[in-house]
Amino acid sequence: MSAEYEAVKPPESELVIVTGMSGAGRTTVAHALEDQGWYVVENLPPAMLGPLTEMMSRSQGSIPKMAVVMDVRSKEMFPEIRDALAHLTSSGVKFRLVYLNASDDVLIRRFEQGRRPHPLQGDGRIVDGITRERGITEQLREAAEIILDTSSMSVHDLARSINELFSESGPIILRINVMSFGFKYGLPTDANYVADVRFIPNPHWVPELRPQTGKDKEVSEYVLSQEGTRDFIENYLKALEPVFEGYRRENKHYATIAVGCTGGKHRSVATTIELGRRLAQFPNVRVSISHRDLGRE
Template identity: 50%
Template structure:
């Protein structure tokens, strides 16, 4: 947001006494006001700040959750008066990207929010405003589906509350950096819109894959997205010298991966994963769990899981192998 036209703040308006005359220079000879602390002890780094606002029912909370998934520190229903103190508190810690959902739940907030954003820019932070809106018919349908009253409806009709909110938001809507119309968007499309706007360097968030080995006799992993059955391969359990070892042992790994059809199976399923991964990314999926099972989760599934993780990593997917049932025997 441009800093042109920023208003001058009066003394003491920023809640920390920074506007006091005593903080602007050395105190006079008869002043009992202590000198300010050295800048090295109070200096706070500027933050990237996103303020999510807009019409009730348009999807502000969903937008906040998307930003949280993208690594932003998000606060919901923050009164405008607390925006600067919260940002500066975060700036003194390890928070570098801060987002706040601010709306009419704070009631007379529009002019206060515009002023709070100006003060943030004046303090050296980088505030941006995301304005989330939708058509009246869509908002009415959403409110009727959840049977909730509009915050500004009062004793009137639902459409009256929506109209009053639109009028109240006119000022801040005109200053927004990004408008998002959710009338015809699903949650995945909303996520894609915000990712394109706020992910660093315009890159899509990486897909993180966990390749999990398990034993069928201990039950299927409940969080698995995909399940692979490695029991078609000969079981090293019946090879006396391999029985006490695990799939992480080179001898067991070579035995499993050297079986007939093992290489073809790995190649073809890797091709399937190469087809699925871009689709998962387009749909906003951030985490993938590929479960590989054998009878006990000790030999075949462990070796195959390690190989899948290696291949996924080679294809640019952040993949790790984990072994749920290793050591249970």
């Protein structure tokens, strides 16, 4: 049974709720936000979220930025956090939900390196605990405004990403991460939109281009000169314009656009760079570019 409480958030104040998979970097995010001057509360029971937010509203501006780090370690706890978030929404409290994720292999390695068990594995294996936690937190992942896949991030990379997302004056108006990837390695788990550029002729079959990547001028010119490539980029940009306007209306500040080809080496890389260059010309948009699978064999 969920707790009854009143949650009121004053104008100008900011509330961020950080959750996600154990081992995906919640503590690192908490420290990064704390370094930026956020008031950070870790391991908060869901039933305390409302009273804590009410305290924030009564602080008269002394706590303008609060981050709450929550984990969901049981099926019994999930309804509590779901009800708490629903109550905040119905009370007019604006918040951002950040979900941290990582691949099973990476999470297993992190727990093994730390020589500690997964909190949900019980008498089973680490992977058993990870599987249970994914099932419990799936709805939170779907509801999150920001999903960060930390599989390939060091603690410094993750802290840097948080610093970029939440600057001194709050989150950037609209931050877009354009990511290239290879379909053969699976879809990115944190992608909001996925574009498939496998319709473009593959430079892999051009002997002099095969050892190069989409970062190289010759490959880029080859990809962008193919029939339909620039039309695709132009039309995709037009399709994104109403999306960005909707994001602003809904107070969303972050999205990942994933551009995929077969291996993530040529077509997707060249298209991502060009798409990112064009997006950077949009007003009030900050663009970052990443290449998930570049360098894989």
